[in-house]
Amino acid sequence: MLSVFSCPSRYTQGLNATAQLGAEISSLGLSGPLLVVAAPSALRALADSWRETFERSGMAYAVLTFGRECSLAEIERVKEAARAAKARVVVGAGGGKVLDAARAAAADLHLPVVCCPTIASSDAPCSALSVIYTEEGVFQEFRIYGRNPDLVLVDTRVIAEAPPRFLISGMGDALATVFEARACVLGNVKNMRGGASTRAALAMAELCYRTLLEDGVDALQAAGARRVTPALERIVEANTLLSGLGFESAGLAAAHSVHNGLTAAAATRPFLHGEKVAFGTLVQLVLEGKGKEAVEEVLRFSASVGLPMTLAQVGLSDPDRLLLDSIAARATAPGETIHHEPFPVTPSMVAEAILGADAIGRGWLASATSGAGEGVR
Numbered sequence: 001m002l003s004v005f006s007c008p009s010r011y012t013q014g015l016n017a018t019a020q021l022g023a024e025i026s027s028l029g030l031s032g033p034l035l036v037v038a039a040p041s042a043l044r045a046l047a048d049s050w051r052e053t054f055e056r057s058g059m060a061y062a063v064l065t066f067g068r069e070c071s072l073a074e075i076e077r078v079k080e081a082a083r084a085a086k087a088r089v090v091v092g093a094g095g096g097k098v099l100d101a102a103r104a105a106a107a108d109l110h111l112p113v114v115c116c117p118t119i120a121s122s123d124a125p126c127s128a129l130s131v132i133y134t135e136e137g138v139f140q141e142f143r144i145y146g147r148n149p150d151l152v153l154v155d156t157r158v159i160a161e162a163p164p165r166f167l168i169s170g171m172g173d174a175l176a177t178v179f180e181a182r183a184c185v186l187g188n189v190k191n192m193r194g195g196a197s198t199r200a201a202l203a204m205a206e207l208c209y210r211t212l213l214e215d216g217v218d219a220l221q222a223a224g225a226r227r228v229t230p231a232l233e234r235i236v237e238a239n240t241l242l243s244g245l246g247f248e249s250a251g252l253a254a255a256h257s258v259h260n261g262l263t264a265a266a267a268t269r270p271f272l273h274g275e276k277v278a279f280g281t282l283v284q285l286v287l288e289g290k291g292k293e294a295v296e297e298v299l300r301f302s303a304s305v306g307l308p309m310t311l312a313q314v315g316l317s318d319p320d321r322l323l324l325d326s327i328a329a330r331a332t333a334p335g336e337t338i339h340h341e342p343f344p345v346t347p348s349m350v351a352e353a354i355l356g357a358d359a360i361g362r363g364w365l366a367s368a369t370s371g372a373g374e375g376v377r
Helices: 017-027 040-056 072-084 096-109 156-161 164-187 199-224 230-250 254-262 273-287 292-305 321-331 347-370
Strands: 011-014 034-038 061-065 089-094 113-117 129-133 139-144 151-155
Touching: 011 017, 011 230, 017 040, 017 089, 017 113, 017 151, 017 156, 034 040, 034 072, 034 096, 040 061, 040 089, 040 156, 061 072, 072 096, 089 096, 096 113, 096 129, 151 156, 151 230, 156 199, 156 230, 164 199, 164 230, 164 254, 164 273, 164 292, 199 230, 199 292, 254 273, 254 321, 254 347, 273 292, 273 347, 292 347, 321 347
Parallel strands: 011 151, 034 061, 034 089, 089 113, 113 151
Antiparallel strands: 129 139
16 A cells, blocks of 8 residues: 655745735636635635735635535535636635535636635644535535645634634644544554555654643633734644644544544534544543553643533533434444544444543543542543
């Protein structure tokens, strides 16, 4: 099996980076007309900046306000708008679902795509894939494309202005990266690009995890104060670039499959992708039988930044066995990345691991609340 590493053609990050968006697009030899697919919040925050940067670069553009879900119907709506605008480039601006829809439409139309995340809530921006959901928000499928985005531009001023919960969610998504990468390397399975992992991909996953542990709390404090600090810059890079390249070129495993299973429960849908992935990471560690030290490190980090570590914290206070079994069945469906684990995984194993992770998380929280000390028992 050949080793494969993939990445965007260009990654640009920094304070007020949106002002350079037109110039960055031009530097890649791309030109308008552009279709900007924008979340409502992105449109409110960036409309003036887009007008200025695209006018300076002589680019015509149209804006389409994104709907609620990255669904098949929404992708078709984006494609229709791109055709109407005679777009030569599709620009996505917003959260992960906006970027996924922009990527999907651009791929279908054989157009370049530019991703401008306005929140650092997931590792989606750099990837060559989209996660497709039903109109009700239930995970439906992955779509994998032949190329990564032509440009990923991250304006950390915009990121700092967003609610801190999104940054926390991004850290939850990034938290899974190293554990899933290690599982895929151990199992010698194909990554998201159809090849073996490279040492570079695993090294990025490891650096992502170290950055979370070292800078997560400070970055969250900066986000709460709406300040762009070196710690915030490093966490934004970890959430977006390091996690994105790590998951795509090393691979996904149980944590993201548990997330997909959780989407089958309606009560979890108000929770963000990274919040559910964070709990899925704990489930993966239990499933793999990881030792106390590794589990406690994840628990300490999760507690320090406010990530979920129990079922109740992702909306499932007391799930009955039927619901738990349906989550486990969805998490282990054919083609799910949980089968990248270096051992066979069954629905019953996942159901037990979910309950085990929940018990560990509840025990940790109870110890912290009582002041009796923390620890996995």
